[in-house]
Amino acid sequence: MDKPILDIVIPCYNEETVLPMTAPLFLKKIEELIQEGKISLDSRIVFVNDGSKDKTWEIIQDLSKKDIHFQGVCLSRNRGHQNALLAGMMEAKDKCDITISIDCDGQDDIDAMDKMVDEYLAGAEIVYGVRSRRDTDSFFKRFTAESFYKVMHWMGAETVYNHADYRLVSAKVLKEFSNFKEVNIYLRGMFPLVGFKSTCVYYERKERIAGESHYPLRKMLALAFDGITSLSIKPIRIITGVGIGISFLSFLLIVYALISYFMGSVVPGWSSSLIASCFIGGIQLISLGVIGEYVGKIYLETKQRPRYIISERTDDEECKGD
Missing domain, CATH: 3.90.550.10 (Spore Coat Polysaccharide Biosynthesis Protein SpsA; Chain A)
Structure with missing residues (x-):
């Protein structure tokens, strides 16, 4: 040899x-x-x-x-x-x-x-x-x-x-x-x-x-994120799971609200409404950010530079x- x-x-x-x-x-x-x-x-x-x-x-x-x-x-x-x-x-x-x-x-x-x-x-x-x-x-x-x-x-x-x-x-x-x-x-x-x-x-x-x-922390984080988005689509699946979970909780809240309404025990809940809106809004923005990252990577791949x-x-x- x-x-x-x-x-x-x-x-x-x-x-x-x-x-x-x-x-x-x-x-x-x-x-x-x-x-x-x-x-x-x-x-x-x-x-x-x-x-x-x-x-x-x-x-x-x-x-x-x-x-x-x-x-x-x-x-x-x-x-x-x-x-x-x-x-x-x-x-x-x-x-x-x-x-x-x-x-x-x-x-x-x-x-x-x-x-x-x-x-x-x-x-x-x-x-x-x-x-x-x-x-x-x-x-x-x-x-x-x-x-x-x-x-x-x-x-x-x-x-x-x-x-x-x-x-x-x-x-x-x-x-x-x-x-x-x-x-x-x-x-x-x-x-x-x-x-x-x-x-x-x-x-x-x-x-x-x-x-x-x-390789400062900024570059290390960028490399880590590139590694995750390059090799796995699990973040998108996690978003799907979180969305399903939140939808289920929202359905339970709707049922609870309807029951409370018909029983006449509705109490104005400004704080709970605000918390729920902020929580849902935050989840949506994070989800859009992760999905946008994948879409951006697809965009770069299609250019074939x-x-x-x-x-x-x-x-x-x-x-x-x-």
Whole structure:
């Protein structure tokens, strides 16, 4: 069996502080795996510049000139972490046998790649990197993250608990995954839909090496909501159930009002009427908001706009130099 070609796909957004520190670590890992005879000499590290506003792309260009293992693609504008990751994997799928996606900040344990490659050589097509614990997270982040995975499971979405976007995926899986054309993507929940043999590798996450996280609470909530609306229609079914329940309670109140009227014991109830009106109005607005979110996603899907546009590749510059 030929040694597999590995592409490590790394999305980058304003990482000029941390990239010079983590790039040598990724290169060292590639060289170790090559020396151990697990992967091919043609393996690469593919950086995806997600429309950074700092010197991230210049650093990637400089790295590609210094070592043949470094490659880079630049998106025409910022498209978000998930689209940048997808762009890197789609670029790699025809040039390698396996990809490992990992963030640039050095928090994910790079040494877990050894176990991932071993699992691939043993027959797995997808290997999920799963956090064994969340000691480095604040209580709030740990609580919200774990709650999110539980909610996703309750919603019927197939996700891997405590898995983010650190995973090994074979080219065979990526070629099938390329048939998924939706714009509203949530990769953590979409790869289980593809199928194929999969397994998990557990690791401990570290503190960020340098710089600040580019995933504040606002972006985390947006990603969570994208994941729910991308993978489940249960919120709409919940709205239907709530509507049926409220309708039943309203019917009981009507019966009670009629009985009270005919018995002559009607008492003006301004407070109860106001509370009921506000409650029903609030439920209606929330329901319209959730339904509107799904309608908006359908609207975006029908436009069939590209999920990302690649403006430059370091390979293009090398061709110009030749």
